[in-house]
Amino acid sequence: MRGRQVLMQTLVNHGVDRIFGNPGTTESPLLDSLLDYPQIRYIVHLHEGVAVGAASFYAQASGKTAFVNLHVAPGLGNAIGMIYGALKNNSPMVVTAGQQDTRLRLRDPVLGHDLAAMAAPVTKWSVQVERADELGPVLQRAFKTANEAPAGPVFVALPIDVMEQETAIPAGRPATLFSASRPDPAGIAAMAKHIAAAKAPAIVAGDDVARAGAVDTLVRLVDNLGAAVWFEGLRGRNAFPTDHPAWRGTLAFDAPGVARQLAANDLVLMMGGPFFEEVWYAPGSPFASGTKVLQIEAAPSRLAYNFAVDAGVIANVGAALEALEAAVKVDAAVAKKRRAALEAQKEAEEAAQKARVEKAWSRSPTSMARAMAEIRAGSPEGVVVVDETITANLDLFKTFTFKGAGDYYSGRGGGIGQGVAGALGVAVADTRRPILCLSGDGSSMYSIQALWTAAHHDLPIVFVILANREYRVLKHNIDAYRARFDVKSNKPYMHMDLTGPALGFVDLARGMGVAGTHVTKADDINAAVAAAFASGKPHLLEIEIEGKR
Template sequence: MRGRRVLMESLASNGVRHIFGNPGTTETPLLDSLAAYPQIDYVMALHEGVAVGAASFYAQATGRTAFANVHVAPGLGNAMGSLYGALKANSPLIVTAGQQDTRMRLANPLLGHDLVAMAAPVTKWSVQAERADELAPILRRAFKVATDAPSGPVFVSLPIDVMEQETAVEPVVSDKLWRSAHLDPKGLAEVAALLLKSARPAIIAGDDVARAGAHAGLVALTEAIGASVWFEGLRAHASFPTSHPNYRQSLPGDAAQVRKVLGDADLVLLLGGPFFEDIWYASGSHFPDKAVVVQIEESSERLAFNHRLDAGLVGDMAASIAGLAAAIRARQSPEFRLAAQSRNQALAELSVREKEAHRSRLEKSWNREPSSMARVMAELRRGLPDDAVIVDESITASLDLARTFDYRGFGDYFGGRGGGIGQGFAGAIGVKVAMPDRPVVAVSGDGSAMYSIQALWSAAHHKLGIVFVVLSNREYRILKHNVDVWRKNFEAGTQHPYQQMDLTGPDLDFVPLAAGMGVEGIRVEKADDIASVVASAVASNRPYLVEIAIEGKR
């Protein structure tokens, strides 16, 4: 059996249904093998960053290990930003690259480089198959490592001569692994006791809650203890129903601001995340003074890694949350139950006030031209069906997007982690491949869209009915906001105009860009037209781009 057949049989046995890739000469063994494996579709991208970004979001949407294939050193270099995003998002992902013939290794061949060293900093494991005998065991381990908690990307370098070598080491059937950790009864009792002592609890729900399908359990726990629920600033999922009155929004980007919004919380429960990915340095703790800090994770790697804990528990996320809710219900006193109900009522009243404040802000900005961010989000919501999936890279419009859309559970929302831009359009490809029966809408800033604009061609090529919404203010608005913060934090003393942050001279024009890649598009200047245009785009069930003129920060 040749090495390339070992690769393809390993993919098939592990349930791989799609290869996200950009072809090259050293990938010929894989590409030529596709005809013999019709159950595996090749999703073609015109840039390696798009291929890996799509694969990462596909992994998030399906919960299965995704597979991407890129081309030698420059191709892997092109993919590095997306690999970083996959690492931060904990996407179970195997990325391979064709490598030059090992017999040329010492001669510094064209496109050759140490691929293992390149990928190592942004993967859980990086390895090269040196002979065909290694392919089966390497691939078996790659699928295991990618899915071990916390999951993440693995890189495998595949030299072209190794792929053509004969081997007697055949691929093995995929491992059947049950990894859920049993809850420690003593630990669960300790955490429950701390929650029952709390008068002002707060919960920060990470992405693992959504991936575990633990929404219902978290709602039950939240209501049982009367807690507020927060998301991390950058997240891949919505881990709690955002229409619930106890939901409070996403956390800000430095320790001082996080501490401020948590207010007088006397207990903070961290569920399933790295906690925290700050943007700016600020002295002090993320937590209010004297607050008890509790963390639950699915592996010990994250537990107490960044913060001292009063209690930490390792266990299956859904079972841990459900077990904790059950323990609270069994042990709570009538006084605690009444206090929790009172907290829930106070949070519901706060939620009503915040919604009223948002409506007031929306009314004040309703007739602005170009359209305000709040108005654009309101019109998008009006034009989209209830089952629309949002792939979010709206950046400075993200707060208005979050206030406008309600996410019920896993699958309604996908976002990029790590802070690198260009994830939205690429990620929408993977989400639509994973969820073909739901309308998928990618919402992106214009600057971010240009990082992965080639995704439009992939959508057209594979006839993927994605609506790509570009919020066009012709600037890197987020950078202008960050300049303001920098000037304040570091007392820079400069007040001159923002440097190199305007996307003008020439202005970007996304409609002809889309047309050149086979995607129909329209530019919308008036907010009154947004809802009908977006509704028509969704109804067309084909790739469609909607560019919306939106207010900037000039």
């Protein structure tokens, strides 16, 4: 058996039926083997970063381990940013790259470099296979490591000569593991005691709640407590229904901002996330003095990593929530009063958003608030949203309702371009539901080649580009920088406008085989969105919206 056969059989054994890749010469052994394994579909991309971005979201949407095949040093370099995003998103992935013949190692071949060293900083494990006898064991360990909590990408370099070597060591198979650890009863009892004594509890629900399939359990716990629920500022999934009265929104990106949002709470339970990812340094704690802090994590490395906690539990998030739900006893009248207060707060916020939309309804160019309202009106029921709206995110969440964990996907880590690429992976994973990809114009240009893949594989994604002709988030951030560092300035925003020339997204789409519609008037958005979905084909909508006011 040759090394390439060990690789392909390993994929079959581990249930891999998709390869996300960008082909190159050193990948010839894999590409030449595809005809012998018709059960494996190769999703071809025009840029390595797009392949990894698609694979990352595929792993999230499918619940499977994604497999990626890249091309030597420049190709891996192109993908590093998206691998970083996958690491932050805890996407279980095995990323491979073809490597030059090992006999050329001392000759400094074209495209040669130490691939394992390149990938090491953004992966859980990075290794090069040195002989065919190692392929089976290395790949088996790669799949295992990628899925251990917290999940994430691993990297394996595959030299072309190793892929053609003979070996008697067969492909590995996945182990049957029962890794959903149960929580320590003493830890659950300690948490239950703190929660019962709290007057105003809050929960920060991380992505792992969604990944564990524990959203319904969390809803029951929240209802029993009358607790408020927050999301992290950056998240890949929604861990709680956004139309629930207890959902309060997303947390700020600095400690004082979080502290203001949690000021009324005397207990905060964090679960299933890295808590907290900040953009700006500011002194102080996100928790008010005397606040009880509890945390539930599947991985010991995350527990009490940034904050001392009054009770911390290492366990499968779903199992811990079930145990906590059974253990916590809160007076029903107290919980009812808390729920009523949250409902009143939710109603007030919805009324404020309605007034905000009405005030902005007739602005030209179209306001973000109205654009979201019109996009929602034109979208079918059951739509899945792949989001990279950044500065329009607030309006997105105040307009769309996300009930289940599979309704929404986004990128973590802050690297842009994940949305347009990630929509491919969601579409490959879930072909039953309509998919809406929302992106800003600046973000989309990092992975615009994704449109070609959508056309090539006939993925019926509706791509909406919110074109404000600027890096709006950077303008907000330079305002924040000036304020935080006391920089007195009335200077213009340098190099943050996407004009001269303006980008033509419909033309770009057409050049890659995707139909497009340019929408300049708010009155036309609803119908354009509905028509795009009705086409049953990939379609791009370029919607002009207002810039920073």
